[in-house]
Amino acid sequence: MSRFMKTLATMAAGLALSASIASPAAAQANDQFVSILSFRVGPYGPSGVGIYGGFIDYMQYVNMKEGGIGGIKFSWEECETEYQAAKGVECYERLKTKSPTKGSIIHPVSTPISYALLEKTLADKVPLVMTGYGRTDTVDGRYFPWAFPLITTYPMQATAIIKYIAQKEKGDLRGKKITYLYLDSAYGKEPITYLQAEAKVNGFELNTVPIAPPGNEQGAQWQQVRQNKADWVIFWGFGVMNQTALKAAQKVGYPRDKMIGSWWAGSEEDTVPAGDAAKGYLSAAMNVSGKNVPLVADIEKVVYGAGKGNLQDKSKIGSINHNRGIVIGILTAEAVRVGQQKYGKKVLSGEELRWALEHLNLSDARLKELGATGLMPAVKTSCMDHEGSGKIKIQQWDGTKWNVVSDWIDGNRQLVRPLLEESAKQFGKEKNITPRDCSKES
Structure with a gap:
């Protein structure tokens, strides 16, 4: 470490x-x-x-x-x-x-x-x-x-994350609040249509919150997360934005084990600089x-x-x-x-x-x-x-290393493929x- x-x-x-x-x-x-x-x-x-x-x-x-x-x-x-x-x-x-x-x-x-x-x-x-x-x-x-x-x-990754959240919520997402916090770019916008479709199917409330590149200013966005009382945050970050988000989540008291990043927000370069603020954080992974x-x-x-x-x-x-x-x-x-x-x-x-x-x-x-x-x-x-x-798999940061906490999870192909x-x-x-x-x- x-x-x-x-x-x-x-x-x-x-x-x-x-x-x-x-x-x-x-x-x-x-x-x-x-x-x-x-x-x-x-x-x-x-x-x-x-x-x-x-x-x-x-x-x-x-x-x-x-x-x-x-x-x-x-x-x-x-x-x-x-x-x-x-x-x-x-x-x-x-x-x-x-x-x-x-x-x-x-x-x-x-x-x-x-x-x-x-x-x-x-x-x-x-x-x-x-x-x-x-x-x-x-x-x-x-x-x-x-x-x-x-x-x-990205759609398959996002819908696989929804599957994982549903597993943690005993299969029922009705009435849950999920915030999608994303880099305001083509990368960040790709999953939105599919998450909106998932929200309709599963009955959860989706809030989408953009962050301007490169993402080192996030205070207002995390205040929105707290005010919305999000049950889960799906985080689509990249680069310096990731460590900034982990520190901001800690500052507003949002639990990192309810925060799941994309695979571009799930490397040691994202978690190590955030120190203790990263412990418990989850992310998708297309490789271990x-x-x-x-x-x-x-x-x-x-x-x-x-x-x-x-x-x-x-x-x-x-x-x-x-x-x-x-x-x-x-x-x-x-x-x-x-x-x-x-x-x-x-x-x-x-x-x-x-x-x-x-x-x-x-x-x-x-x-x-x-x-x-x-x-x-x-x-x-x-x-x-x-x-x-x-x-994808889901992994979790224990403070020193990534640990895999799921099997391979397939995205929602029946929802995603027709839209694609x-x-x-x-x-x-x-x-x-x-x-x-x-x-x-x-």
Whole structure:
């Protein structure tokens, strides 16, 4: 704990560091190139450091452990966006030409940037991967063939949280008051329609309270929470907003064990700086923390043992964000593996990678083979389903570490899917897109 606190206190010195520690040079003709639109500086930088560290560590691990996939090694280039949409577009335009086959996969790790790139990647035929973020109706591959919100989306996460709250309330939410406290951005607004639908179905009162970015001013909003006498708070924060919220909740006397954050508000970077104010706090999780996952332990042994790890601060190995980056790496590598099974052991093109991302089958058995059992849920995609899972766990901060307090919880698919399909259909109508016939896709 104390070591992590010291780490966070000195983090500013390392945030501007690029991925030069382990990043190969520009793509070669025999490399599978990956564009990394990173944010290691700015208000969200502390999260980005772990995420991109884990992502790059996994690609480095595959290169070192297997010699690449089918003899094809990964290369990558990182471009700093500071989580800003305009800079994200600039980085995309610069990196998209780096692959000899246009076979790059774009990982913005940013809802605003992914929105800005949605139509560009469609026009350029570059796969846009949004692992646990981004525009949610892109789950419908009929209208969004090049966009992949993998693992689970904000509506599925939000409705899974409602399921967990219902379990804690003995299955009855009638008359309960739930406040949705959110970052006033595309990210924060995504779940609102679905929470409103849940409120109608389950008979609870929903209060929506926005917080202006970056979220370091929240006093008035927490006064609203107290005045509304909220039974539960669903918290959709990111970056500095998260630790600020935990301290504000403590100040107004709101119990942290009645406060459930999104997975972007559930990392050590959110809880450690809040100190005692974070104890008991709950959050969603699309991946677990810890080095007890065999794959994470092996990455530390193989990559960091050889001095090629991307994290300057090794205490972050196995943290929520580092493990999340590893998950992004797994999805990327498995897409390449699936693509090679169909197209051969070569550098894959954008079209070939798009097909592979639509045919992922990361079963529990495959996760066990990777040493990643329990790290993430199983993922199986298709033309109709670019999400592939829809499940989360709930975790709780005990003052020093995250503990998982639920099994995998599926979101309310029956409620969410029709709304997503209607939204996708409307997008297709506005953009004059003829939907694909998924029955003919194979």
